[in-house]
Amino acid sequence: MNPTKRKILLIGRSGSGKTSMRSISWEFNFKFMDCGGQDSYLENFFGSQRDRVFRNVEVLIYVFDVTRKDTEKDLNYLESSVFALSEFSPESKIFCLIHKVDLIPEEERENVIESYKEEIMKFLSKFSEILENPLKVTCFGTSIWNETLFLAWSKIVYSLIPKIQLLEEHLHSFCQICDAEEVVLFERSTFLVISASSSKTYQDIHRFEKISKFIKHFKLSCNKAHSPFQSMEIRNRFFTAFVDSFTANSYILVIISDPQIENAAISLNIQVARNHFENLVQKTRGNDDNALVI
Amino acid sequence: MLKPKLLTKTLQQTNTDGINGTMLFNSDGSLIASSGDRDKNRTIAAITANIWQTYQKKSNDPLINSDLNVVMINCKEGKVIIKEVCKMFLCVHSGNDVPTGILKEKLISLAKFLEPSLSKIVI
Numbered sequence: 001m002n003p004t005k006r007k008i009l010l011i012g013r014s015g016s017g018k019t020s021m022r023s024i025s026w027e028f029n030f031k032f033m034d035c036g037g038q039d040s041y042l043e044n045f046f047g048s049q050r051d052r053v054f055r056n057v058e059v060l061i062y063v064f065d066v067t068r069k070d071t072e073k074d075l076n077y078l079e080s081s082v083f084a085l086s087e088f089s090p091e092s093k094i095f096c097l098i099h100k101v102d103l104i105p106e107e108e109r110e111n112v113i114e115s116y117k118e119e120i121m122k123f124l125s126k127f128s129e130i131l132e133n134p135l136k137v138t139c140f141g142t143s144i145w146n147e148t149l150f151l152a153w154s155k156i157v158y159s160l161i162p163k164i165q166l167l168e169e170h171l172h173s174f175c176q177i178c179d180a181e182e183v184v185l186f187e188r189s190t191f192l193v194i195s196a197s198s199s200k201t202y203q204d205i206h207r208f209e210k211i212s213k214f215i216k217h218f219k220l221s222c223n224k225a226h227s228p229f230q231s232m233e234i235r236n237r238f239f240t241a242f243v244d245s246f247t248a249n250s251y252i253l254v255i256i257s258d259p260q261i262e263n264a265a266i267s268l269n270i271q272v273a274r275n276h277f278e279n280l281v282q283k284t285r286g287n288d289d290n291a292l293v294i
Numbered sequence: 295m296l297k298p299k300l301l302t303k304t305l306q307q308t309n310t311d312g313i314n315g316t317m318l319f320n321s322d323g324s325l326i327a328s329s330g331d332r333d334k335n336r337t338i339a340a341i342t343a344n345i346w347q348t349y350q351k352k353s354n355d356p357l358i359n360s361d362l363n364v365v366m367i368n369c370k371e372g373k374v375i376i377k378e379v380c381k382m383f384l385c386v387h388s389g390n391d392v393p394t395g396i397l398k399e400k401l402i403s404l405a406k407f408l409e410p411s412l413s414k415i416v417i
Contacts (some may be wrong), residue, residue, distance in 0.1 A: 177295045261298040264324040269295045272415055 005058060008156075011035045011081060012063030013042070013074060017099045017144065046080040050088075054081075056091040059156060064098045066116060066141070075123050082124065086131045093136040093159055096120050097152055102143035113141035147209040154193045154208075161194065163284040170280060172197040178269050181239070183253040184208060185246065191216050194250060211253065215243060233263060244270050247277050296415065301327040308404055312392040314372070316404070318387050319343060326382060342367070342376050342385055364401070366394060373397060379405045380412040 012018045014037035035045055035053070045053050064071070070075050078096070083168040085092050098116050101109055117139040124137055138159075140152035158164060167185075175183040184196040191212040204210075215229075222229040231244035238255045244267075247254040252273075255265055305316040306329040315330025315338070323343030328335040346365055353362045367374045374387045375397050386401045 177297055179297070180297050195317045258299070260302060262325045262327060264320055265296050265298045265301070266319070268326060268415070272295050280304070 007058065008032050009033050009035065009053070009057050009060045009081075010063065011037075011042070011045070011077065012099075013039070013065065013068075013077070014062045016065040016068075018063050042077055046077070046084060050084050053069065054084040054088040057092045058087060058160060059093050059095060060085060061095045061097060061156065064096060064116070064120075066098050066112065067103050071116075071119065075120070078120070078123070079127070082127060082131070082135065087132060091135045094138070095152070095156055095159075096137065097149075098139060098141045100143060100279055101141045101148065102145045109141070112169070116141075147206045150192070150209040150212070153190070155160040157187055157190070157192045157194060164195065165192045166284060167277075167280065168195050168197070170277065171195055174269075174273050175199060178254065178266060179256070179258060179261060180254050180266075181257045182253075183255040184211075186212065186215075186251040186253065188245070188249045188251060191251070215251075224238050233262070242270065245269070246274055247281050296326065298327060302329055304408070305329040305404075308386060308400055311396070313386055313388045313397070313400065315387050318379075318408075319383050319385070321347070321381065321383070330387075338374060338387055339383075339385065342374060343383060346376055346378070346383060347401050364398065366370055366398065368394075375401050377401055380415070382412065384408070 010018050010033060012035075016037060018034055018037060033053070035041065060081055062074075062081060064074055068074070072231055082094070085094070096117075100115055101113060104112050120139055121137070124135055128135060138155065140148065142149040142152050161167070166231070171183055171185060174180075176199070181200060182196065182198040182202075185194040186192065187194055191210045193212070196208065218232070219229040231242070233243075234241040237259070239255055240259075240261070240263060242252075242256075242263075244253040244254075252270060254270065256266060301318065305318065305327055308316040309329055315328065315334045315335050317328035317330070317339055318326045319328075319339040319374050320326060321343060322360075323340040325332075325336055325339050328339070342365070342372070345367070346362070349365060352358065353360055365376045368390075372387055372389045373392065373394060374385065375394070376383055376385045384401060385403050386397055386404075388397055
């Protein structure tokens with residue numbers, strides 16, 4: 001593996017659920033470093049291996065266990081991470097996942113997450129004066145049992161893609177030209193949402209996760225039958241949905257609700273857009289060989 | 295890229311004076327856009343795409359050696375006429391009462407109108 005390849009660092013104390021959440025993002029395009037959570041390991045990371053661990057980090061994901069009451073230790077580790085990052089990878093972004101929120105009763109959940117977030121932000125704000133670069137921190141409440149983790153990971157992927165706004169603009173104009181109701185870009189191996197453009201508002205905000213799950217399962221069964229998934233079309237009286245492989249590392253989903261629009265026209269448009277986006281992605285990538293390319 | 299709704303509206307403008315349907319389809323006969331009775335168009339597109347290809351093969355014959363320009367078919371129930379535009383096919387069909395010359399002129403002028411835009415689509 002390329003030694004300068006940038007990595008995603010996953011840190012958290014033992015039992016905080018790091019490894020179980022990895023299942024969602026296995027075979028990612030980045031070098032993934034899952035740091036063992038036992039205290040003795042962690043001491044090592046901040047001690048003798050500090051240089052090796054914290055160099056070339058693009059994103060640090062710190063996993064908090066929401067059910068744990070002794071947050072002091074976690075915050076201390078986070079502090080060490082923040083300082084190590086500012087020394088070795090000053091451009092990196094930090095995501096704090098407040099994990100296992102499913103264990104909190106639903107009516108209290110929101111409050112608990114909020115107060116947790118506040119505590120983390122307050123703690124980190126102390127360093128903003130000492131550190132040269134401003135900290136880029138985002139917090140999420142997550143659980144492996146619902147869509148929150150999917151959402152958080154999608155945000156993380158989103159933050160990793162260079163010049164994402166440009167891509168989004170082009171995706172939006174593609175949506176308009178096609179008269180599509182919704183166009184969604186998925187990361188190829190994980191099927192996380194990279195970007196979406198909709199021309200109307202939907203009731204179900206969790207639809208992307210459901211679609212992603214559904215296609216992932218279908219892809220798996222295709223592989224079992226030794227015929228790799230290429231694309232699919234679903235047409236009923238409400239809509240037509242196209243899923244097609246798009247650029248080198250992405251799939252596209254196009255939803256059309258106007259029955260007058262023919263399938264072949266959409267397939268043609270996807271084909272034409274594919275070339276356009278390939279070029280665009282090459283441009284956004286620039287000279288940065290290590291950037292996450294969709 | 296194609297604007298499907300706009301394309302359909304453009305095709306609709308040809309449907310006057312006894313013309314029943316106008317459509318654009320690709321070489322495998324699947325519709326890209328059409329105006330008129332959709333199910334009928336779909337069937338006609340599939341059949342005519344096949345007919346075109348059969349004649350196209352024949353036109354490669356060294357004895358004939360001439361590119362296929364327009365195919366006109368007179369049926370018991372009506373007339374169909376097809377032309378190739380930028381690797382896609384434009385087709386107009388009507389009842390028997392429409393003169394073939396008019397049908398051909400309409401098709402050619404529509405093809406001329408669409409060609410500059412369609413030629414920009416590079417696959």
